[in-house]
Amino acid sequence: MMDEGKKRVAVVGGGAAGLACAVMLADCCRVTVFERNDRVGKKLSATGNGQGNVTNTDMGPQHYFSDDGEKVAAILLRFGWRDTVAFLESMGGIFLPDARGRVYPAGRQASAVTDLFRKTCMEKGVCLMTGCRVELLQKSGHGFMIRHGGGEETADAVVLAAGGMAAPNFGTDGSAYALARDFGHTVTACTPSLVQLRCDPRCVRGLKGIRNASALTLLRAGREICRMEGDVLFTESGVSGDAAFRISPYVRAGDELKIDLLPSVTEERLLHAMARAGDDPLLCIVPNGLARVLARKTSGDVRALARLVKAFPLTVTGTLGFSYAQVTKGGIPLQETDASLMSRLCRGLYFAGEILNVDGECGGYNLQWAFASAAAVSRKIAGGER
Ligand SMILES: Cc1cc2nc3c(=O)[nH]c(=O)nc-3n(C[C@H](O)[C@H](O)[C@H](O)COP(=O)(O)OP(=O)(O)OC[C@H]3O[C@@H](n4cnc5c(N)ncnc54)[C@H](O)[C@@H]3O)c2cc1C
Incomplete structure (x- = not known):
């Protein structure tokens, strides 16, 4: 009443x-x-x-x-x-x-x-x-x-x-x-946002399941669009994790991602540490599984390896879509x-x-x-x- x-x-x-x-x-x-x-x-x-x-x-x-x-x-x-x-x-x-x-x-x-x-x-x-x-x-x-x-x-x-x-x-x-x-x-x-990124699968082969504290830089036609720091989780088809989610609202198919796998360390300091480490240059620097894939990609060239650690490149082909997105x-x-x-x-x-x-x-x-x-x-x- x-x-x-x-x-x-x-x-x-x-x-x-x-x-x-x-x-x-x-x-x-x-x-x-x-x-x-x-x-x-x-x-x-x-x-x-x-x-x-x-x-x-x-x-x-x-x-x-x-x-x-x-x-x-x-x-x-x-x-x-x-x-x-x-x-x-x-x-x-x-x-x-x-x-x-x-x-x-x-x-x-x-x-x-x-x-x-x-x-x-x-x-x-x-x-x-x-x-x-x-x-x-x-x-x-x-x-x-x-x-x-x-x-x-x-x-x-x-x-x-x-x-x-x-x-x-x-x-x-x-x-x-x-x-x-x-x-x-x-x-x-x-469009879907806060979602896993899809990348050229060749770029992420062998990395599935590896999580690493990283900094992602998004580039379009060579120009920096934005940069996000946080966890990156490599998946079968691309990258997930907090940093990938946070960068996803800005991403377009065809963009380039550069992943700094060791954002708090300069390339110079990295090279110095790698020189001391001998045969296993990335031991205790990045997760072992990641180190193995990076080493394969650079066939022993230490400078190329250091560059890859600081700027691991990925080509974005899209996202996993609305089914996997957190927001519209x-x-x-x-x-x-x-x-x-x-x-x-x-x-x-x-x-x-x-x-x-x-x-x-x-x-x-x-x-x-x-x-x-x-x-x-x-x-x-x-x-x-x-
Ligand atoms: C897995 C996941 C994790 C997330 N984590 C976070 C987080 O930690 N922090 C954060 O801020 N955001 C997070 N988000 C985003 C956040 O949940 C959404 O932005 C938020 O819930 C939107 O609220 P809403 O009420 O507008 O819509 P919703 O929560 O989507 O609710 C809309 C409701 O309307 C109902 N509905 C739709 N059509 C009809 C209809 N015709 N008749 C009757 N009912 C209808 C739906 O069933 C639904 O229950 C996450 C999203 C997902 C998917």
Whole structure:
């Protein structure tokens, strides 16, 4: 009875952004979350290698790609990493940064973050409709009609938080863009990001499984595009690992990668050490498996070997694609939304999370966008926008 008269909000997608909206709005609205999977937060539970890297203390628009950097900056300014931590801790738990500023739940369990959302939704009376794929959204009077597998509902406002195209096994195959297109929205070209790089297999032959702390430099037509330091993991078809993921948003097929396999040591110091080592010049310098492959490529030429350690070349042929990507580059243009991420084409329709044309670097930036965009939307729906 007490809920009578409250604004009814339908949230399409029970991922990080949709659940955050639901919790943020639950005190002042009647919220229903429609989730096509049999449970909410499936992708959230898999984040950060299962540890849940929810945000980063080094926060700002410079870590994001979008069609409207100023809007991203404004939204992050109003809901930064500390707000994310405060929001999550208001539901329970402790969230702590590691030495690189990546914030995780103290228990290092992403699924526990999903549990926190699910528990809070239950406590606050949010209706979680799982196994419920939204097939059609339409304007109906002053509100909306939401058609799903099990029937139809109405709502005063709709938040489209149905994710992008990355990792379709979590329910995000890009089909939800059609719900926005029906209102006249466009979708930019989409490409996979934060994903393993595919390279000419001859370059990585014999290296599969070797992990090494490295610096990657990306070159296009001989010009340096960017450089990332971190772990590189050689795979059968290319390179993975933290540094490869972080450089993937910038990569195009045909680019060259130079991997510095010993970034903290100069070539001169390396040559000096190799001269002392005799027959096994890279012993204790790089992993043995890597040393063997490098030695084969240079047939005993010590200078060539040192150069290879400092600039191991790879030709990028592409990425492993959406199935292996963590995030979608592209989506609904921010310019089709107002400052609160409400559609400029349909009053009462809002967007939050990865469905928008915003993607962040690796390190907690995408979940931060999910939470910050949810906050922008919720503030407006709740009527608190000044
Ligand atoms: C393996 C992996 C690890 C990651 N690790 C990190 C990390 O550590 N830190 C970080 O910041 N980011 C990470 N990310 C990225 C991050 O998880 C996403 O950017 C974020 O979850 C996006 O939130 P979202 O709510 O917009 O979309 P999602 O979390 O994708 O949720 C969208 C939901 O909508 C549902 N849905 C889709 N269509 C419909 C429909 N028609 N009807 C009803 N429901 C629908 C989907 O089933 C899905 O549950 C990772 C991603 C992956 C795949």
